[in-house]
Amino acid sequence: MKKSYILALTLLTALPVSAQDYSDKITLVLHGGAGTITRDNMTPEKEKAYKEVLNIALQKGYGVLKKGGTSVQAVEATIRVMEDSPLFNAGKGAVFTNEGKNELDASIMEGKTLKAGAIAGVTTIRNPISTAIAVMEKSPHVMMAGKGAEKFAKEQGQEIVDPSYFYTEARYKALERAKAEEKTELDHDAKEEQKVKKAPKTGQANLEDLIFTEGKKFGTVGCVALDQFGNLAAGTSTGGMTNKKYGRIGDAPIIGAGTYANNATCAVSATGHGEFFIRSVVAYDISALMEYKGLGLQDAANEVVMKKLVERGGEGGIIAVDRKGNIAMPFNSEGMYRGYIKSDGKSEILIYKD
Amino acid sequence: MKKSYILALTLLTALPVSAQDYSDKITLVLHGGAGTITRDNMTPEKEKAYKEVLNIALQKGYGVLKKGGTSVQAVEATIRVMEDSPLFNAGKGAVFTNEGKNELDASIMEGKTLKAGAIAGVTTIRNPISTAIAVMEKSPHVMMAGKGAEKFAKEQGQEIVDPSYFYTEARYKALERAKAEEKTELDHDAKEEQKVKKAPKTGQANLEDLIFTEGKKFGTVGCVALDQFGNLAAGTSTGGMTNKKYGRIGDAPIIGAGTYANNATCAVSATGHGEFFIRSVVAYDISALMEYKGLGLQDAANEVVMKKLVERGGEGGIIAVDRKGNIAMPFNSEGMYRGYIKSDGKSEILIYKD
Numbered sequence: 001m002k003k004s005y006i007l008a009l010t011l012l013t014a015l016p017v018s019a020q021d022y023s024d025k026i027t028l029v030l031h032g033g034a035g036t037i038t039r040d041n042m043t044p045e046k047e048k049a050y051k052e053v054l055n056i057a058l059q060k061g062y063g064v065l066k067k068g069g070t071s072v073q074a075v076e077a078t079i080r081v082m083e084d085s086p087l088f089n090a091g092k093g094a095v096f097t098n099e100g101k102n103e104l105d106a107s108i109m110e111g112k113t114l115k116a117g118a119i120a121g122v123t124t125i126r127n128p129i130s131t132a133i134a135v136m137e138k139s140p141h142v143m144m145a146g147k148g149a150e151k152f153a154k155e156q157g158q159e160i161v162d163p164s165y166f167y168t169e170a171r172y173k174a175l176e177r178a179k180a181e182e183k184t185e186l187d188h189d190a191k192e193e194q195k196v197k198k199a200p201k202t203g204q205a206n207l208e209d210l211i212f213t214e215g216k217k218f219g220t221v222g223c224v225a226l227d228q229f230g231n232l233a234a235g236t237s238t239g240g241m242t243n244k245k246y247g248r249i250g251d252a253p254i255i256g257a258g259t260y261a262n263n264a265t266c267a268v269s270a271t272g273h274g275e276f277f278i279r280s281v282v283a284y285d286i287s288a289l290m291e292y293k294g295l296g297l298q299d300a301a302n303e304v305v306m307k308k309l310v311e312r313g314g315e316g317g318i319i320a321v322d323r324k325g326n327i328a329m330p331f332n333s334e335g336m337y338r339g340y341i342k343s344d345g346k347s348e349i350l351i352y353k354d
Numbered sequence: 355m356k357k358s359y360i361l362a363l364t365l366l367t368a369l370p371v372s373a374q375d376y377s378d379k380i381t382l383v384l385h386g387g388a389g390t391i392t393r394d395n396m397t398p399e400k401e402k403a404y405k406e407v408l409n410i411a412l413q414k415g416y417g418v419l420k421k422g423g424t425s426v427q428a429v430e431a432t433i434r435v436m437e438d439s440p441l442f443n444a445g446k447g448a449v450f451t452n453e454g455k456n457e458l459d460a461s462i463m464e465g466k467t468l469k470a471g472a473i474a475g476v477t478t479i480r481n482p483i484s485t486a487i488a489v490m491e492k493s494p495h496v497m498m499a500g501k502g503a504e505k506f507a508k509e510q511g512q513e514i515v516d517p518s519y520f521y522t523e524a525r526y527k528a529l530e531r532a533k534a535e536e537k538t539e540l541d542h543d544a545k546e547e548q549k550v551k552k553a554p555k556t557g558q559a560n561l562e563d564l565i566f567t568e569g570k571k572f573g574t575v576g577c578v579a580l581d582q583f584g585n586l587a588a589g590t591s592t593g594g595m596t597n598k599k600y601g602r603i604g605d606a607p608i609i610g611a612g613t614y615a616n617n618a619t620c621a622v623s624a625t626g627h628g629e630f631f632i633r634s635v636v637a638y639d640i641s642a643l644m645e646y647k648g649l650g651l652q653d654a655a656n657e658v659v660m661k662k663l664v665e666r667g668g669e670g671g672i673i674a675v676d677r678k679g680n681i682a683m684p685f686n687s688e689g690m691y692r693g694y695i696k697s698d699g700k701s702e703i704l705i706y707k708d
Binding site for chain 2: 139143149248278279280292
C-alpha cells in the first residue's frame with residue numbers, strides 16, 4: 001500500500017514537469033519597427049494598411065502555434081508575412097544602400113537548445129528569416145555573410161530572387177533624398193521629410209502613398225513566441241539603413257544584441273538604432289537581468305530600454321515574451337508597430353505611444 | 355573659516371574620484387589562441403618561437419601603457435605584433451577558407467565610453483585591429499563587412515595589402531589536408547595530424563616547422579588592458595576557421611561574444627569554438643555576472659568558461675582584466691597561449707594547463 005501511494009505521489013508530482021501543457025499559454029508578439037511614428041505624420045490609409053499586414057502576420061503565426069507548431073515555425077511564418085510586404089524595411093521593401101542595393105540581415109534563436117542562426121549582407125534571398133533558420137538547423141555555424149550566405153541558401157533550396165525583386169519606388173526615392181542631403185541616416189530624418197511636398201491624393205492610394213517613410217524610422221521586423229511545448233523563440237529581419245555605406249551591419253543579425261532566446265528567461269527581438277543596441281548587448285541584457293537579478297520580464301525590459309538605452313542615447317524598442325506567457329513591448333521612440341496574440345485568440349495591434 | 359574648511363574637505367574627498375591615479379595598476383593580458391596545445395605535440399623550437407613573439411607583444415603594449423598611452427592604444431600595439439607574426443591565426447598567418455582565401459575579422463571595445471568597432475570578412479587589410487579602431491573612432495557604425503569595410507579602411511589610410519600577403523605555406527597545407535578530409539574544421543584536427551609525418555629536422559628550423567598546426571586550435575589573438583587613467587579596453591583579431599565556407603563569421607568580431615569592455619566591470623577577449631561563444635554571449639556574460647550578481651572577475655570568468663561553456667560543449671578560453679588590475683585567464687581546452695604584465699613589469703607567459 002505504502003509503495004503504491006509513493007508511486008502515485010511521485011507520478012502526480014512528476015507530471016507537471018515532464019508533460020506540462022503550455023497550450024493555454026501560447027503567445028506571439030511582433031514588431032514592425034520603431035521610430036518617429038506619430039499620428040501627425042500618419043494618414044488613415046497608411047495606418048489601415050500597416051494594421052492589416054500586422055494582423056495577417058499575427059494570425060499566421062498564431063495559426064501555426066494553435067496547430068501544434070513550434071515557436072521557431074511560428075516566428076518564421078509571422079516574419080515572412082512582413083518580409084513579403086513592401087510596407088516594412090525587411091525582405092521586399094528593404095531600404096537602399098548608398099550603392100543602390102538592398103542588403104538584408106536576419107537572425108533566429110531557439111530558447112530550448114540555445115541554437116541560433118544569422119545571415120548578413122545578402123541581396124538575393126527572398127526570405128532572410130528562413131535562411132537564418134536553415135543556418136541554425138542545417139549548418140554547424142551561427143552566422144554567414146554576403147555571397148557565402150547566398151551560396152548556402154541556394155544549396156538549401158531557399159527561394160533566390162533577382163536583386164530587382166527588392167526594388168520599391170518609395171524606398172528608392174528615400175535613398176535619393178538621403179543622398180541629396182549627403183548624409184547617412186536611419187531610414188530618414190523627420191526634418192527633411194517635412195520639406196518634401198506630399199503628392200495630392202487622387203482616387204485610389206498607390207503603394208508609394210501607403211509606405212510610411214516619414215520620420216526617423218528604425219525599420220526592422222521581429223517576432224517572439226511561446227509554443228505549446230513551452231519553448232521560446234525569437235527572430236529579427238531587416239533591410240538596415242537607408243544610404244548605408246561600407247557594408248555596415250546593425251544589431252538585427254547579432255545574437256545577443258537584436259535577437260536572443262532562452263527558455264530559462266525570455267525571448268527578445270529588438271528594433272532601433274543598431275549601433276547602440278550592439279554596444280548595450282540589448283537582447284541578452286534583458287535575459288541576464290532576469291537570470292542574475294531575478295527581475296520579472298517587464299522590469300528587465302524597462303530597465304534596458306527605458307533606462308540604460310535612454311541614458312546612452314539609443315533610440316528604439318523591443319518585444320519580449322517569457323515562459324509564463326508574459327509579454328513586454330517597451331520603446332523609447334515616438335512609436336513602434338507592435339502587436340500580440342494570446343492563447344484565447346485575444347489580440348491587439350498598436351502603433352503610437354498613447 | 356567654516357567655508358574654507360568645507361572647501362578643503364570637499365577637495366580632499368573629491369580628489370580620489372576625479373584624479374585617481376591608476377599608474378600603479380596598469381595591466382595588460384594577451385592570448386594567442388586556445389585548443390589542443392599539449393607538450394606532446396609541441397617542440398622546444400616551436401615553444402621558443404611562440405614565447406618570443408608573445409613576449410614582444412606583451413612588452414610593446416606595456417611600453418604604450420607606461421608612456422601614458424590609452425588602453426585602446428596598448429591593445430592595438432599588442433595585437434598588431436601578433437597579427438604581423440605568421441605564427442598566429444590573425445593578420446599574416448591567417449588560415450585559409452575553402453576557396454583558398456584569407457578572410458579576417460577583428461573587434462575593439464572601450465570601457466569608458468562603451469564605444470566599439472568591428473570588421474568581418476576582409477581580405478586586404480594588413481592590420482584588422484587598427485581598422486576596427488578606425489570604425490569605432492571615425493565612423494558612426496560599430497560593424498562593417500567585406501568590400502565595404504575594405505573601402506572604409508582605404509579611405510582612412512589603413513595599410514592595404516595584396517591578398518597574397520596573407521599566404522603562408524603551413525596554413526595552405528593545412529587547408530589542403532582539411533579539404534582532403536572533406537570536412538570543415540577548426541584549424542585542424544589532432545587525429546589526422548598524427549598521420550602526417552614530421553619532416554626531418556636538419557639545421558635551422560624553417561618557418562613551417564615553427565608554425566603550430568597540430569591539434570584542434572582555435573587560433574585567435576586578443577588583448578585586454580587597464581591604463582593609468584583607469585580605463586579598460588578589449589580587442590580580438592582572427593583569421594577564422596581553416597576550410598571555412600559560406601562567409602562564416604565567428605565570435606571574434608561580435609561585440610558581447612568575442613569582445614566586451616566596460617569600466618564598471620571588466621574587459622574580455624575570447625578564443626574558442628566561435629559558434630558556442632556567440633550563443634553564450636560569452637564576453638558580456640562575464641560582465642553581467644559581475645554587475646548583476648556581484649561576482650568577482652575570477653569567479654565570473656570561471657562560471658562562464660569552466661561551467662556554462664563546458665556544459666554546452668563550447669571549447670576555448672578568455673582573458674580578462676578589471677579596474678583593480680585583477681586578471682583572469684581561464685580555458686577549458688588543453689592549452690591556451692597567454693600572458694600578462696603588471697605595472698611593476700612583472701610578466702609571465704604560459705601555454706599549457708599545468
